[in-house]
Amino acid sequence: MSVEAKTLEERQAALKGLGTSRKRVEDARFTQGKGNYVDDLKMPDMLFGDFVRSQHAHAYVKSIDTTEAMALPGVIAVLTAADLEPLNLHWMPTLAGDKQMVLADGKVLFQGQEVAFVIAEDRYIAADAVDLVKVEYEELPVLVDPFKAELPDAPILREDIADQKEGAHGPRRHPNHIFTWEQGDKAATESILESAAVVAEETVYYHRTHPCPLETCGAVASMDKVNGKLTLWGTFQAPHVVRTVASMLSGIAEHNIRVVSPDIGGGFGNKVGVYPGYICAIVASIVTGKPVKWVEDRMENLTSTAFARDYWMQGKIAATAEGKITGLWCHTTADHGAFDACADPTKYPAGFMSICTGSYDIPTAYLAVDGIYTNKAPGGVAYRCSFRVTEAAYFIERMIEVLAIKLDMDAAELRRINFIKKEQFPYQSALGWEYDSGDYHTAWDKALKAVDYPALREEQAARVEEFKAGKTRKLMGIGLSHFTEIVGAGPVKNCDILGMGMFDSCEIRIHPTGSAIARLGTISQGQGHATTFAQILASEIGISADDITIEEGDTDTAPYGLGTYGSRSTPVAGAATAMAGRKIRAKAQMIAAYMLEVHDNDVEWEVDRFVVKGAPERFKTMKEIAFASYTQAIPGIEPGLEAVSYYDPPNMTYPFGAYIAVMDIDVDTGVTEIRQFYALDDCGTRINPMIIEGQVHGGLTEALAIALGQEIAYDELGNVKTGSLMDFFIPTSWETPNYVTDFTETPSPHHPIGAKGVGESPNVGGVPAFSNAINDAFRAFGSTHTNMPHDHWRIWKTANDLGLHA
Amino acid sequence: MIPGRFDYHQPDSLTAALTLLNDLGDDARVIAGGHSLIPMMKLRLAMPEHLVDLKAISDLKHITVKDGSISIGAMTTQAELIGSAELALSAPIVKETALQIADPQIRYQGTIGGNVANGDPGNDMPALMQCLDAEFQLSGLDGQRTVKAREFYEAAYFTARDDLEILTEIVFPVCTGGYAYEKQKRKIGDYATAAAAVLLTRGADGSCSHASIALTNLADTPIYCEDASKALMNSGIDDASIAAAVKSCLEIIDPVDDNRGPAAFKKHAAGIVLKRAIDNAWSRA
Structure with a gap:
């Protein structure tokens, strides 16, 4: 056999396992337009749903008249809250322990809120009928500023729970107050602040933005009244959780519900939660007995499905005169919109915001987060990050810069002297986390060397002099960022979603001829799982990745899992894959030993086969073993070669990285140019370097969007000002610079293959790098901090406020 | 949607x-x-x-350069303007402008006639046409008439075109002098925060023998800066005259607050963009 003629290295390479830049197997269909997305589904007799939405941010719904809409030929039904109430589906639970209106129940609380659901024979009739539904509103005062939520004249938004003094996360001090979440030692931190040589203070706003996946959210529900089975196809980042929630809400037994996530065109946290459209499609299908499709349009996506961020982070950071940080204090006002629909593990109402001590050895810290209701869309999801980690990283990376200004120190050096040292890992943070591994100094020094940091600072200083001398109108900013992520939620003892522990799973079947299928509880939205999970398995079981099918997203076939978000697929499902692979290998070892007529312990694993110790010519390849498992009667061993693993990780993983952005800023127009971007990522063991690079490019591009212009802005009446892609910034290739990527590799000590996850790091680290570059450009002129997004006019305003246009 | x-x-x-x-x-x-x-x-x-x-009407798609005059059929796409070698020689500012409109995919579809006839103050071609002193041919069942671009725009989406007329052709003189279309925008595909079209011709003695300036998206119509244009022709091009021209232009614009920023910022940006356009055009003259 030709396989046997190959060298060890050739056999290794043939597996296309860990560390191989294997081409994405998904791309053949995506690049040819052959993907199968939810809106591609077509079924006989399928009906279409569309929403009547509120144009008001806060109003009572006095009446809904559906007569004219119902009279339009082709309209089947118009659902309102009154129709859903008998089913107890006019409200639904949120992932954050709150509840949310499915359809307006007496009032509306944000512009774009779902008021009625029209069901019609085609999509156009549905839209026409939406225009014919007459809703009478009585407008109410609007609350858009969370800092005004508890003033005496503030309107009460959630009258349904106005009297509840206790929420899902403890006491509520006001009807517009959701929770207060505290971590760390308040008294000790405040005492350090009082006595510290230096204290820097700043309020850092991480504005409201939106994940805006290319494909919007949608679902097709099909109730088969003959067999009693409900099938729900949809854009779900967590299909199993959707099945369980659908069962609990509808009363349909869980085995009679099949949830399928087909190809998904990006999620970025937007597709974790459950939306009114899903519920209405299900109810409509149950009522009509026909499949019902609901797919939102771009404006509906931007204005009504889950937003991200909107954190006002007030910070105080204490240090010695030499710059050693001694304490960190943070109070965050979190604008959650009309319902608390954050997608966080149950016990973490502010997600992992308590990772806000970042990459630094800060002995004492305190964090408090107040969640507030406003007349804005609900959400607060992890947009390409682990729960609230971008907020935390942005906060600490801005505070470090602010402290450097106060100390009149170089910000790179300030970071260096405060980094957690390599030998301190596993490191216990002041806010309760155990960082698994890291080598920040090595990464930092590599990054600074790669960009020739001292030369950049010299050039910047020269540029400032030229500017002051009237020789240039452009300033230069150097944006430093050293971030630490916390991903891979997570240990079941700490992390759950609606009570479901955040484990994940993998089930492997080896076919008789030596190829395989593996199914996982996660679901790719573009991450390339079909490529990378096959690589993990290839290295574990010695079957080429090309011979392994990866399947996800169908709850009738895949093992239960908590889905894909928060960079958890590799840390959790990737670990389950490796562990299931090891079970396969353990059984294969027994089969090989039987076939080779030796004791189990007398064979050893070698790339793709078991070899008799000391007799390398005697071996059985995995392919031969697989065949034997189905064809031979082996005493004491069950036929077949399958395994399943449910993996509960012992800890999170802590990827990190060092990013440096160099930007030029036109002081007169506010126009910016990204001259250089260097990104060093350490995501532990690297599974597929090409996919890592792609992930980093994508995440950095979303980061530049957020930092430089992407926002969901409201006016004082609660109108969304940025509800289309004309105003909501999505960078094209034109706005995107060339990125230089680099890496160090510090494996996670607790993960079976040492991998940590990477998809979200570039967004977490990228935003502070870009924002720090803009802010750094104005440091020489006395500016300490300006808020994102750094679009043209806001940069111009900074320059104008500093008198640079005089 | x-x-x-x-x-x-x-x-x-x-x-x-x-x-x-x-x-x-x-x-x-x-x-x-x-x-x-x-x-x-x-x-x-x-x-x-x-x-x-109008896409099946073949008469409406052409670029003709003849006797010092350029005529362009209304259904000519932005991509065709960009791709025309003749136009690149006879009026290079058209290509420079068209390249700053939207993105390549849209430019294969978008037409010059639609761009000038719609009356959207965000469109780039109207100011360019005013700068070029173009004439628009309007056809009705009763016959044809010609309206100058500088007299065509009445308010946002309101133009001199009657509802029953079709804008069929755009005619303007060959212009081979210095030119520039400078546009500040937030991103590809965006309307201008501020944009300026400038044509400057250098006379044999080094003076400015012809000047024409028009601005995009800084009022509810494109703005042709007649006074500033004439002043530059009279005074020649130097730092003081450029500053005076910019000042004169800024006095007649009326930008509005929007997501691109408040009016004060737009006014400042307009001054910068215009100055750069004048400098650029003169350097090419």
Whole structure:
């Protein structure tokens, strides 16, 4: 056999396992337009749903008249809250322990809120009928500023729970107050602040933005009244959780519900939660007995499905005169919109915001987060990050810069002297986390060397002099960022979603001829799982990745899992894959030993086969073993070669990285140019370097969007000002610079293959790098901090406020 | 983002199109490339019952340079403007402007006629046409008439074109002097925060023998800066005259606050963009 003629290295390479830049197997269909997305589904007799939405941010719904809409030929039904109430589906639970209106129940609380659901024979009739539904509103005062939520004249938004003094996360001090979440030692931190040589203070706003996946959210529900089975196809980042929630809400037994996530065109946290459209499609299908499709349009996506961020982070950071940080204090006002629909593990109402001590050895810290209701869309999801980690990283990376200004120190050096040292890992943070591994100094020094940091600072200083001398109108900013992520939620003892522990799973079947299928509880939205999970398995079981099918997203076939978000697929499902692979290998070892007529312990694993110790010519390849498992009667061993693993990780993983952005800023127009971007990522063991690079490019591009212009802005009446892609910034290739990527590799000590996850790091680290570059450009002129997004006019305003246009 | 119902017509001659417009009256709209109209229809801000598509009328698609004059058929796409070697020689500012409109995909669809006729102050071609002193040919069932670009725009979306007329052709003189179209925008595909079209011709003695300035998206119509243009011709080009011209232009603009920023910022940006356009045009003159 030709396989046997190959060298060890050739056999290794043939597996296309860990560390191989294997081409994405998904791309053949995506690049040819052959993907199968939810809106591609077509079924006989399928009906279409569309929403009547509120144009008001806060109003009572006095009446809904559906007569004219119902009279339009082709309209089947118009659902309102009154129709859903008998089913107890006019409200639904949120992932954050709150509840949310499915359809307006007496009032509306944000512009774009779902008021009625029209069901019609085609999509156009549905839209026409939406225009014919007459809703009478009585407008109410609007609350858009969370800092005004508890003033005496503030309107009460959630009258349904106005009297509840206790929420899902403890006491509520006001009807517009959701929770207060505290971590760390308040008294000790405040005492350090009082006595510290230096204290820097700043309020850092991480504005409201939106994940805006290319494909919007949608679902097709099909109730088969003959067999009693409900099938729900949809854009779900967590299909199993959707099945369980659908069962609990509808009363349909869980085995009679099949949830399928087909190809998904990006999620970025937007597709974790459950939306009114899903519920209405299900109810409509149950009522009509026909499949019902609901797919939102771009404006509906931007204005009504889950937003991200909107954190006002007030910070105080204490240090010695030499710059050693001694304490960190943070109070965050979190604008959650009309319902608390954050997608966080149950016990973490502010997600992992308590990772806000970042990459630094800060002995004492305190964090408090107040969640507030406003007349804005609900959400607060992890947009390409682990729960609230971008907020935390942005906060600490801005505070470090602010402290450097106060100390009149170089910000790179300030970071260096405060980094957690390599030998301190596993490191216990002041806010309760155990960082698994890291080598920040090595990464930092590599990054600074790669960009020739001292030369950049010299050039910047020269540029400032030229500017002051009237020789240039452009300033230069150097944006430093050293971030630490916390991903891979997570240990079941700490992390759950609606009570479901955040484990994940993998089930492997080896076919008789030596190829395989593996199914996982996660679901790719573009991450390339079909490529990378096959690589993990290839290295574990010695079957080429090309011979392994990866399947996800169908709850009738895949093992239960908590889905894909928060960079958890590799840390959790990737670990389950490796562990299931090891079970396969353990059984294969027994089969090989039987076939080779030796004791189990007398064979050893070698790339793709078991070899008799000391007799390398005697071996059985995995392919031969697989065949034997189905064809031979082996005493004491069950036929077949399958395994399943449910993996509960012992800890999170802590990827990190060092990013440096160099930007030029036109002081007169506010126009910016990204001259250089260097990104060093350490995501532990690297599974597929090409996919890592792609992930980093994508995440950095979303980061530049957020930092430089992407926002969901409201006016004082609660109108969304940025509800289309004309105003909501999505960078094209034109706005995107060339990125230089680099890496160090510090494996996670607790993960079976040492991998940590990477998809979200570039967004977490990228935003502070870009924002720090803009802010750094104005440091020489006395500016300490300006808020994102750094679009043209806001940069111009900074320059104008500093008198640079005089 | 689902439009209302409409009937679609694709006449193959100008007369047929004009007859349709006449017969259908207010319920009909002419569609060229559709990149302004279709989004408005998807938002149901426009709900025409009939669309009269001009794309099958071959007479409306041409670029002709003859006797010092350039005529362009209304259905000529932005991509065709960019790709025309003749136009690049006879009026290079057209290509420079078209390249700053939207993105390549849209430029394959969007037409010069639609861009100038729609009356959207965000469109780039109207100011350019004023800068070039172009004339628009308007055809109705009763005959043709010509309106100067500088007299065509009345207010946002209101122009001198009668609802029953079709803008068929754009005519302007060959211009081979110095030129620049400078546009500040937030991103590809965006309308201008501020943009300026400038033509400057250097006379044999080094003076400025011709000057023309027009501005985009800084009022509810394009702004032709007649005074500043004349002043530059009289005074020649130097730092003081440029500063005076910019100042004169800024006095007649009236930008509004929007997501691109407040009016004060736009005014400042307009001054910068215009100064750069003048410098650039003069350096090419």
